Amino acid sequence: DTAVSQTPKYLVTQMGNDKSIKCEQNLGHDTMYWYKQDSKKFLKIMFSYNNKELIINETVPNRFSPKSPDKAHLNLHINSLELGDSAVYFCASSQTGLNQPQHFGDGTRLSIL
Amino acid sequence: AQTVTQSQPEMSVQEAETVTLSCTYDTSESDYYLFWYKQPPSRQMILVIRQEAYKQQNATENRFSVNFQKAAKSFSLKISDSQLGDAAMYFCAYRRGGAGTASKLTFGTGTRLQVTL
Numbered sequence: 684d685t686a687v688s689q690t691p692k693y694l695v696t697q698m699g700n701d702k703s704i705k706c707e708q709n710l711g712h713d714t715m716y717w718y719k720q721d722s723k724k725f726l727k728i729m730f731s732y733n734n735k736e737l738i739i740n741e742t743v744p745n746r747f748s749p750k751s752p753d754k755a756h757l758n759l760h761i762n763s764l765e766l767g768d769s770a771v772y773f774c775a776s777s778q779t780g781l782n783q784p785q786h787f788g789d790g791t792r793l794s795i796l
Numbered sequence: 797a798q799t800v801t802q803s804q805p806e807m808s809v810q811e812a813e814t815v816t817l818s819c820t821y822d823t824s825e826s827d828y829y830l831f832w833y834k835q836p837p838s839r840q841m842i843l844v845i846r847q848e849a850y851k852q853q854n855a856t857e858n859r860f861s862v863n864f865q866k867a868a869k870s871f872s873l874k875i876s877d878s879q880l881g882d883a884a885m886y887f888c889a890y891r892r893g894g895a896g897t898a899s900k901l902t903f904g905t906g907t908r909l910q911v912t913l
Contacts, residue, residue: 714899724835724885728900739900773841777899782829782848785901787841 686710689774689788696764697796703760704791706774712786713779714738715757717749720771720790729772732757733779761793769795798823800890802904809878810912816863817873817907819888827893830864830871831901836884844886847871849893875909883911 687708696702708715716739717729731739732751746762757776761768771792775785799822809815821830832844847855847864855862859879863872875882888904 716900718901724906726887726901726903728902731900741900771839775841779899782846782893783899784831784843784846785899786843787833790839790841792839 687774687776687786687788689772689791691791692789693792693794695794695796698764698766700764701760701762702764702793703758704772704774704793706757706759706788708755708774708776708786710776710786711778712776713754714777715751715754716775716777716785717757717759718773718775718787720773722770726773730757730759764793764795766795769793798825798828798890798892798902800888800902800904802886802888802907804907805905806908806910808910808912809875809882811878811880813878814874814876815878815909817875817886817888817909819871819873819904821869821871821888821890823869823890823892825892829891829893830862831889831891832860832862832871832873833887833889833903834882834884835887835906836881841887845873878911880911880913883909885909 714733716731730749735751771790774788777785828849830847834842859876885906889901
């Protein structure tokens with residue numbers, strides 16, 4: 684199936700740990716994104732990569748480090764996890780173009796104990 | 797900075813009836829795009845409908861249509877013949893236009909829609 688897929692879907696871990704979330708898209712898109720959805724359901728952009736180049740970095744703590752090995756993959760690594768990092772993280776992709784919509788993955792629910 | 801406001805945290809509609817969800821936005825740009833996304837309990841983010849700001853005609857997708865008022869910066873979503881499967885959070889989103897523009901989406905705070913029998 685063509686899609687944006689994220690792994691894992693659920694991640695439960697303790698404060699202070701380091702974790703990664705992976706994202707892959709097989710839609711042939713050249714731009715990928717990470718969004719964070721907090722407990723009040725508010726969605727906010729974190730990062731965006733276009734053809735492996737970082738183009739958006741929205742005042743995110745440097746404990747968060749995205750990595751794009753190729754334009755089909757955008758991973759998110761988080762160091763020294765804090766309670767406030769608990770959220771749902773969505774990966775999305777789109778094709779550069781004036782009105783191309785973003786396609787979202789199913790989200791990764793990160794819970795910090 | 798662009799902002800998107802959804803003033804209705806919750807709405808309810810009876811099955812088969814029509815409901816309108818409100819969205820207003822603030823921007824100084826003339827070239828932009830507007831979207832409605834649906835997020836059911838399954839957590840997926842599903843694109844419902846999109847509108848290009850340069851188009852005067854309101855977008856329509858089956859039972860979903862928008863009322864785009866550019867001067868008023870308003871972009872409401874109308875759902876006709878509501879179905880139980882329409883129950884979800886609905887997010888209005890804005891994206892700047894222009895070639896080479898970093899295309900992040902700015903979301904509203906969402907409206908939770910309940911559909912009753």
